[in-house]
Amino acid sequence: MMNLRHTFSRRLNIRVLLALCAIIIVLPLAGLAVVRAQFGECNINLSAIMGGLTEAQAAASSGDTDIALDVIRAAAEALTRIADACEQQLALNTPEATAETTPSVEVTETVSADSGTPEPRTMQSLSVPGNFYAPNGVFAFDYPPEWTISDFISISSDSGAISVGSTTEAITALNAQSPVLSSGQQAVLILGGSVELITSGELNAGGIEAILSYYQGIGERTYSETSTPETFDLNGRAAGRLTFGGEGFDAYMIAIEIETDVRYAVIVGTSAKGERDAIATIVDSIALTIR
Structure with a gap:
């Protein structure tokens, strides 16, 4: 991916x-x-x-x-x-546990897309999510409680990444440049940090539009399908989305500003080919709760 x-x-x-x-x-x-x-x-x-x-x-x-x-x-x-x-x-002598399941209120959020973009998506949070809190405080988010969650890795004191998936196999597929997932399998990578970290040093400023442009470029060089980025406001925070895909998978990405001009997150979900809507729903729910 x-x-x-x-x-x-x-x-x-x-x-x-x-x-x-x-x-x-x-x-x-x-x-x-x-x-x-x-x-x-x-x-x-x-x-x-x-x-x-x-x-x-x-x-x-x-x-x-x-x-x-x-x-x-x-x-x-x-x-x-x-x-x-x-x-x-x-x-x-015990697995490290960083996630717990707690109930939450279901919320439906409609986002406003820029003019000329497709119809705004209705973004809905999970009714009973699992919760993850990064040890270094870079982000926290909700995810489907029945999903598998990987170990968090702190890339620096203020950045890190983790993945969640419907199965261990789905998470493993994220390591492939062109994942192949079975029908119903889904996985999501969450990466948080500064613009410099999010764009791997290409940028040190620029915000959501610059981040989206960076990933659009990677997508166009790597995959057969890459959409035009779409920016929108999500609960008062700058955000944007991008889709891409290959022969054996579809992907959906949201970039969001967690802390103005300081901290951002990129959330990338992958699914079996033709099942992007399903993974988009999960990515949307994570984006609604990331903080």
Whole structure:
């Protein structure tokens, strides 16, 4: 799916970009079980990191040493995080739980689209959601309580990412550049931080329109289907949406300003081909509650 570049101040070719982002945010993005300690057992999946290092070797062999070093550094950081998390969970001997289920009031929110855009969507929150609160405070949101939630990874003290999905397999599919999901499978990535983080260093200002333009460019270079961005107001906050898709999946994205000119979130949902409306409903509900 649409992956994110962590390297600042230079452009990477799309293949290395995908490898680098997979290493940096693969733990929540791919649902690789990062580190799961249950009944005293720690299971680790390093496939994404190994793939990234393969791309780093290819970049180095072609003379792109700086790019290769960026990937290697990201891999080293990811390995350290995995080891630390595994040790901590083994010590606790219980899965780390950061989500709880609490009831909430159902809310229907209609957003106003810019002139010339399609009819505004009616966005509806979940009636009985699960709640997630990022340990570093970058965001909190509601999600379907029956869904699987990955481990949160703090990219910095004020940024991070996590994924939720209808199944573990759906979350795992997020790691593929072109996911293939079975009918009914859905997964969502939530990334939060500054404009610089959200655009992987391409921008340090510009707001929602600039963020949407950045992702539109990635979509047009990577996938056969990418829509024109649409901006709107969501509960007094600037927001925008974008859709894209490939042969085996459809995707729906919302970018939203959480804190004016400071903190943003990008919420990307994927579904089986032809089932975008279903994942759009989930992404909308998360966007309504993100804070």
